[in-house]
Amino acid sequence: MSSGTLWTVVLVGSLGCYLLKFAGLSVPAAWVQHPLVTRVVDFVPAALLGALVAVQAAASGRDLVVDGRLVGLAVAALALALRAPFIVVLVLAGAAGALVHVLAG
Amino acid sequence: MPSPARTRTLRDAIGLGVAVGLYGIAFGAAAAGAGLSTWQAVAMSALMFTGASQFALVGVLGAGGGALAALGSALLLGTRNTVYGVRLAPLLTPRGWVRRAGTAQLVIDESTAMAVAAPDRELGRLAFWATGGTVYVFWNLMTLVGALGASGLGETAQAALDSVVPAAFLALLWPRLRRTAAEPEVSRRVAVGGAVVALVLTPFVPAGVQVVLAVVAVLLAGRPRRTAAA
Numbered sequence: 001m002s003s004g005t006l007w008t009v010v011l012v013g014s015l016g017c018y019l020l021k022f023a024g025l026s027v028p029a030a031w032v033q034h035p036l037v038t039r040v041v042d043f044v045p046a047a048l049l050g051a052l053v054a055v056q057a058a059a060s061g062r063d064l065v066v067d068g069r070l071v072g073l074a075v076a077a078l079a080l081a082l083r084a085p086f087i088v089v090l091v092l093a094g095a096a097g098a099l100v101h102v103l104a105g
Numbered sequence: 106m107p108s109p110a111r112t113r114t115l116r117d118a119i120g121l122g123v124a125v126g127l128y129g130i131a132f133g134a135a136a137a138g139a140g141l142s143t144w145q146a147v148a149m150s151a152l153m154f155t156g157a158s159q160f161a162l163v164g165v166l167g168a169g170g171g172a173l174a175a176l177g178s179a180l181l182l183g184t185r186n187t188v189y190g191v192r193l194a195p196l197l198t199p200r201g202w203v204r205r206a207g208t209a210q211l212v213i214d215e216s217t218a219m220a221v222a223a224p225d226r227e228l229g230r231l232a233f234w235a236t237g238g239t240v241y242v243f244w245n246l247m248t249l250v251g252a253l254g255a256s257g258l259g260e261t262a263q264a265a266l267d268s269v270v271p272a273a274f275l276a277l278l279w280p281r282l283r284r285t286a287a288e289p290e291v292s293r294r295v296a297v298g299g300a301v302v303a304l305v306l307t308p309f310v311p312a313g314v315q316v317v318l319a320v321v322a323v324l325l326a327g328r329p330r331r332t333a334a335a
Contacts, residue, residue: 001140001166009172010145013162014152016176017183022124022209023217024190025199032191034198035329041188043295043326045157048182050279050296051303051319056164057271059307059315073275080279087127089276090269098261101227105260 068100114228118219118235125156125215131273132159133251138266139167143252150248154241157277158182161223161316164270170313177317191218196220211237215222291326292330298322 001009024032032038057073058064072093079089129150135147139164149159165175190212197220212283216237223229255266257318281292299322306315 001172002144005172006141006145006166009162009166009175010141011152013158013176014149014178017153017155017158017179017186018210020183021186021190022137022206023192023213024187024192024212025197025205025209027191029185029194029301032188038188039326039329040323041184043291043323044181044271044320045185046278046295047290047299047320048161048178048316049157049274049281050274050299050322051316052161052164052178052274053271053278053296054300054303055168055307056274058304059312061169061181061312062308064304064307067188068264069268073271076272076275080268080276083125086276087124087130088172090128090131090272093272094265094269098265101261101264 044094068104071100072097110224110228111231111325114219114223114232115235118232119239120238121215122239123243125240126247128156128273129244129247130251130254132156132163132244133267134251134255134266135160135167135251135270135273136163136248137252138258138263138270139163139254141166141252143249143256146252147245147249149246153179154210154244155183155186156244160270160277161247164274165313165316167270168312171311174313174317176313178313181317181320184269185214188205189213193217193220193233196226197233211241213237213240215240218253280309288330294325295322298325 019025036087053073057069058066075096076089076093084092126309133143133146135142136149136159141149146163149162153159161182162175164177165178190209193212195210199208204257211233219236220229220233223232258266278296279287282289283297286292296301299319301317302322303319306318312316
């Protein structure tokens, strides 16, 4: 992807996300407070984040692969269950991924 | 007028802001790993300023996805800020276009949570501005640190970064799955559904598109629970 295309994605995405924030402060509450709309909006992040966890941990292009990322993810889940702070979770996951890379390499 | 309640609100807001801001290191590094320049990473944190959407955009690009899939996942994740804005509008009552435009940029998960949890309106406003402002400053600074630090990484460090990105998404998802969250069992069902849909589609669709399509898993949430006895 060229630098120009990347800039377009960055700026269009930023504008879109900003307008979504601005709309919330500006539209009549009744437009957004329909029970089905709030239901969908409440749970869209769970669907997308679940998908992103899976794809980032196990997909490589169009292939599904098992590598250090899955080990890192397991370590992250354990750390989160033990209520470790964000930054500790990320450091542990990264360390686990790097360790697998060294051992497997 | 300093009061214990104001001091406590400020302390909590700034503490949360610094902690979340540190997370910007992971974003900056992920953005650099996905092929964005340092300026592009910094521009995203300054202009988009909503973590999950930022991570989704660079995650999809990093996986080789196209522009539309990257934008689609970022915008879908950004819709929750619209609902936050609706909840915050009566509390913040931003008058005039300029104030509303400035307020809007700080409408994110953390500022909303802190503002809504505050015991009264004045503390709610303080919590919103203190949390949003602190996150903004640290998130942008740490994005720069992460982006600069990630350029010129060796192979092992790259493997570490590859493992940090899925962990970052899990950390964003986790609070929704905890027992203390609203309807955590529904969130778990939807999240697992999203993961399954994405993995099943991975061999068949261009990179990144499976993430956007996984939004259908939201159907697993079902209808809203009736609040009154029916």
